[in-house]
Amino acid sequence: MLKDEYDVIVVGASNAGAFAAAAAAENGAKVLVIDKMHSSVNLFRHWLGGVGSKAQTKAGINIDKAKLIEFLSAFAQDNVNQRLIKTWVNNSGEMLDWLEKEVLKPHNVHLYVEPDAKYETLINKAFPTELHVSADDTSSDFTWGEYLLEKNRKLGVEFVYSTKLEHLLVDEKKKVVGISVKDETTSEVYQVRARQGVILCTGGYGANEALVQKWAPTLFKKCVCTVSPRDDGSGIVAALEIGATKDDEAASIIFDRGAVPVGTNMSTTYIKKWDYKSCVLGSYPLLKVNLRGERFFNESAPYQFAMNSLLHQPGNLEVMIWDENTLNNLDAFHTLGCARLGWPGILGLEQQKENINSLIEDGIVKKAASISELAEKLQLPKEQLQKTIARYNQLCVEKKDVDFGKEASRLIAIEQGPFYGVTIGGMLLATLDGLRVNDKMQVLDRNSMPITNLYAAGNCSGGFFWGSYPDRVPGLTGSHAMTFGRLAGKYATQDADS
Numbered sequence: 238m239l240k241d242e243y244d245v246i247v248v249g250a251s252n253a254g255a256f257a258a259a260a261a262a263e264n265g266a267k268v269l270v271i272d273k274m275h276s277s278v279n280l281f282r283h284w285l286g287g288v289g290s291k292a293q294t295k296a297g298i299n300i301d302k303a304k305l306i307e308f309l310s311a312f313a314q315d316n317v318n319q320r321l322i323k324t325w326v327n328n329s330g331e332m333l334d335w336l337e338k339e340v341l342k343p344h345n346v347h348l349y350v351e352p353d354a355k356y357e358t359l360i361n362k363a364f365p366t367e368l369h370v371s372a373d374d375t376s377s378d379f380t381w382g383e384y385l386l387e388k389n390r391k392l393g394v395e396f397v398y399s400t401k402l403e404h405l406l407v408d409e410k411k412k413v414v415g416i417s418v419k420d421e422t423t424s425e426v427y428q429v430r431a432r433q434g435v436i437l438c439t440g441g442y443g444a445n446e447a448l449v450q451k452w453a454p455t456l457f458k459k460c461v462c463t464v465s466p467r468d469d470g471s472g473i474v475a476a477l478e479i480g481a482t483k484d485d486e487a488a489s490i491i492f493d494r495g496a497v498p499v500g501t502n503m504s505t506t507y508i509k510k511w512d513y514k515s516c517v518l519g520s521y522p523l524l525k526v527n528l529r530g531e532r533f534f535n536e537s538a539p540y541q542f543a544m545n546s547l548l549h550q551p552g553n554l555e556v557m558i559w560d561e562n563t564l565n566n567l568d569a570f571h572t573l574g575c576a577r578l579g580w581p582g583i584l585g586l587e588q589q590k591e592n593i594n595s596l597i598e599d600g601i602v603k604k605a606a607s608i609s610e611l612a613e614k615l616q617l618p619k620e621q622l623q624k625t626i627a628r629y630n631q632l633c634v635e636k637k638d639v640d641f642g643k644e645a646s647r648l649i650a651i652e653q654g655p656f657y658g659v660t661i662g663g664m665l666l667a668t669l670d671g672l673r674v675n676d677k678m679q680v681l682d683r684n685s686m687p688i689t690n691l692y693a694a695g696n697c698s699g700g701f702f703w704g705s706y707p708d709r710v711p712g713l714t715g716s717h718a719m720t721f722g723r724l725a726g727k728y729a730t731q732d733a734d735s
């Protein structure tokens with residue numbers, strides 16, 4: 238049991254927390270990290286975004302910072318704190334350089350850079366922010382989280398797992414002086430003091446049904462499941478209890494990959510049901526129709542836009558349709574980030590086929606010799622589906638999507654059987670609205686004044702995203718958590734005025 242006093246306590250041992258702890262320890266602080274779960278090593282993401290890192294400069298990538306700030310702000314319709322976006326743009330390179338030099342290189346791992354993030358259309362403007370943790374440029378290093386935790390331990394950081402923050406402790410001047418925690422194994426509750434600050438890095442709230450109902454109820458219609466079961470929002474709630482404020486409006490990151498059985502009713506899914514299947518192909522802009530068999534939007538939109546669009550469609554689910562020829566030409570779609578074909582560690586064509594075959598065996602993906610048979614298996618109106626595909630094929634021949642504006646390079650006709658189809662809804666990766674913070678990562682109270690000694694970073698902090706995730710700036714969520722975690726660790730251990 239811990240009953241000690243530390244300079245800095247970090248709550249949450251994941252992407253934001255491990256970077257915050259290392260930065261605070263580098264500044265000489267005695268640092269404790271707690272996490273309510275028994276481990277965090279598998280939470281560290283291997284493709285990360287950034288601007289101006291040494292790895293990018295070496296690869297000849299020069300991102301126009303002003304244009305990127307403008308893009309991210311415009312994407313959120315300015316429902317963000319632009320200073321925070323500027324802070325990320327100006328500091329993510331330093332975070333990546335530190336990661337590569339201090340954590341990866343000692344293990345012969347480095348950051349591999351992809352330069353070709355470009356699209357033709359307005360909604361698909363993209364920036365080459367992608368980097369990948371890789372040892373050999375052909376595969377991902379999924380173990381680097383262990384290297385980061387090891388680096389922390391070498392810096393003297395103490396990790397205590399299975400220990401949950403319940404409340405923040407404040408003195409009579411409302412200054413945060415420590416935390417009250419529960420040992421998840423013994424149920425014992427006790428207090429730990431923090432001399433310089435508490436940094437909340439507790440992630441989102443997507444697994445807390447009551448909070449989703451309160452702050453982001455449309456997630457129940459957009460998502461068939463959440464894949465972040467730890468996200469109970471308890472860090473956000475603890476800060477609100479002592480007078481902090483949070484974003485007024487919701488933000489989230491949703492994958493268009495939640496493959497569900499034909500006939501699924503959305504009101505019986507989401508966090509009530511955990512046995513979801515992931516269809517990676519869902520993030521490719523193939524033909525997608527609603528449950529009436531009609532095409533309803535430009536499939537080339539960022540991956541969350543499809544799920545937004547489904548709010549206006551019957552049953553809130555889409556059905557993706559393709560044939561063998563489409564599958565063999567997947568590289569023509571030139572998708573980015575975690576949907577990039579064959580990106581180190583992400584599915585190549587053969588692995589995509591394996592994923593589909595396993596979903597066929599599970600009865601989730603349907604395969605048929607004709608469109609009419611496919612329609613029957615997918616419970617779609619036969620005539621309408623045939624009509625939709627005929628129209629789509631005509632647009633493919635003309636190489637111009639006058640109906641919804643998909644790029645010519647992404648128009649591939651669906652002509653020859655076998656034909657395939659799968660019903661898809663959203664998979665919530667994380668909620669992204671959170672506690673209001675300033676550009677020193679200090680949590681703000683209801684008068685927009687910093688709460689002394691309280692910091693937040695990552696998905697429990699807000700002001701950075703609004704509405705949907707801008708996936709055309711690949712790796713942004715993980716990088717936002719790491720960059721702001723690192724800054725929070727620095728600010729918590731330096732003079733407030735410096």
Ligand SMILES: Cc1cc2nc3c(=O)[nH]c(=O)nc-3n(C[C@H](O)[C@H](O)[C@H](O)COP(=O)(O)OP(=O)(O)OC[C@H]3O[C@@H](n4cnc5c(N)ncnc54)[C@H](O)[C@@H]3O)c2cc1C
Pocket residue numbers: 248249250251252253254271272273274277280282283284285286400401402403438439440441464465467468469470471472575665666667694695696697711712713714715716718
């Ligand atoms: C499947 C998946 C793949 C992803 N891939 C990528 C990617 O490739 N690139 C990318 O940039 N982003 C990716 N993301 C998003 C990225 O993982 C998150 O944005 C990032 O993890 C956020 O980091 P965080 O530290 O803020 O929160 P989290 O990673 O959610 O960590 C929060 C931690 O706090 C702990 N915690 C919560 N409450 C308490 C409490 N009360 N007391 C103690 N501990 C608590 C939790 O147990 C958890 O360990 C992915 C997300 C998912 C789900």
